[in-house]
Amino acid sequence: MTGTEPLEGAAPAVGAPLLEATGITKRYGRYTALDAVDLRIEAGRTVSVVGESGSGKSTLARVIIGLERPDSGSVRFRGEPVRGRRARRAFRHSVGMVFQDPYESIDPRLTIGEVVAEPLRAHGLYRRDGAARVRELLDSVGMEGVDPDAYPHRFSGGQRQRVCIARAVATDPELVICDEPTSALDVSVQAQILNLLLDLQRRRGLSYLFITHDLEVVRRISDEVDVLLRGTVVERGTAEQVTSRPQHEYTRRLLGAVPAISPRQRRIGAPLISDAPAVPDSKESTESKESKESNSA
Numbered sequence: 001m002t003g004t005e006p007l008e009g010a011a012p013a014v015g016a017p018l019l020e021a022t023g024i025t026k027r028y029g030r031y032t033a034l035d036a037v038d039l040r041i042e043a044g045r046t047v048s049v050v051g052e053s054g055s056g057k058s059t060l061a062r063v064i065i066g067l068e069r070p071d072s073g074s075v076r077f078r079g080e081p082v083r084g085r086r087a088r089r090a091f092r093h094s095v096g097m098v099f100q101d102p103y104e105s106i107d108p109r110l111t112i113g114e115v116v117a118e119p120l121r122a123h124g125l126y127r128r129d130g131a132a133r134v135r136e137l138l139d140s141v142g143m144e145g146v147d148p149d150a151y152p153h154r155f156s157g158g159q160r161q162r163v164c165i166a167r168a169v170a171t172d173p174e175l176v177i178c179d180e181p182t183s184a185l186d187v188s189v190q191a192q193i194l195n196l197l198l199d200l201q202r203r204r205g206l207s208y209l210f211i212t213h214d215l216e217v218v219r220r221i222s223d224e225v226d227v228l229l230r231g232t233v234v235e236r237g238t239a240e241q242v243t244s245r246p247q248h249e250y251t252r253r254l255l256g257a258v259p260a261i262s263p264r265q266r267r268i269g270a271p272l273i274s275d276a277p278a279v280p281d282s283k284e285s286t287e288s289k290e291s292k293e294s295n296s297a
């Protein structure tokens with residue numbers, strides 16, 4: 001984990017976290033989905049928000065990225081309030097998002113190159129070297145040798161998620177919000193995608209806000225964890241504290257739902273970062289084979 005390593009580029013204001021959400025409350029009619037939630041992410045760190053279905057995790061992600069307005073509360077990025085059109089636009093430029101379902105989150109009428117180019121175009125960054133930038137982005141997510149003019153239907157779920165990750169980092173964001181990025185994927189592919197995210201974090205100094213219900217994913221990827229129950233944070237701590245010595249009954253229950261794995265399996269599963277390039281997943285198309293060849297070359 002990149003942890004305390006310094007980041008390249010300008011640092012956030014001294015002492016300020018990269019992202020700070022304070023007192024976020026969101027109601028749908030009479031239902032309170034989020035009740036005065038605070039969240040803080042230091043630069044280069046991964047904060048996971050865990051909770052069972054309906055606890056408000058996705059709502060929190062949507063509010064933070066600005067897809068929904070909170071009833072109250074505020075978001076600060078690099079110490080500055082994310083308020084007003086200009087600040088919001090600048091914020092969107094600095095924050096990428098990866099969604100759960102790589103089938104739904106890609107427009108099937110666009111080529112994968114166009115998908116990755118979308119945020120570049122939206123922020124006026126698609127210039128003469130745009131095609132080369134797209135190539136570089138695809139390469140950086142283990143899609144070497146893959147034709148950018150191919151359409152998404154030719155790719156497996158894991159490969160589409162790689163395309164979504166390339167899109168999420170296209171504008172060189174400092175923060176990427178990942179909303180259950182592995183839960184729609186085959187188990188065999190999940191570890192590869194987590195590996196890729198960790199690898200990108202190491203290479204780019206990214207911070208992650210990781211939304212998940214999967215405590216095993218939390219153990220592997222997070223520095224800090226916030227446990228959400230019916231819109232309220234009931235426990236907060238390091239990944240080690242929360243997963244090894246949970247204080248709240250609800251967290252213990254969530255942990256109880258994690259299938260027991262042996263120490264040997266855990267050793268096999270970790271570390272997630274290997275020096276080998278990510279290998280495309282098993283549901284291969286022609287592109288994935290090409291990619292595999294170039295990976296193993």
Ligand SMILES: Nc1ncnc2c1ncn2[C@@H]1O[C@H](COP(=O)(O)OP(=O)(O)OP(=O)(O)O)[C@@H](O)[C@H]1O
Pocket residue numbers: 028033051052053054055056057058059060213
């Ligand atoms: N647009 C909406 N209109 C009405 N209620 C909503 C809306 N979005 C979310 N909710 C409600 O808010 C609560 C929190 O939903 P949210 O999707 O944030 O939970 P979650 O923890 O992400 O769960 P899941 O993992 O199932 O997505 C749920 O009870 C949900 O029904």
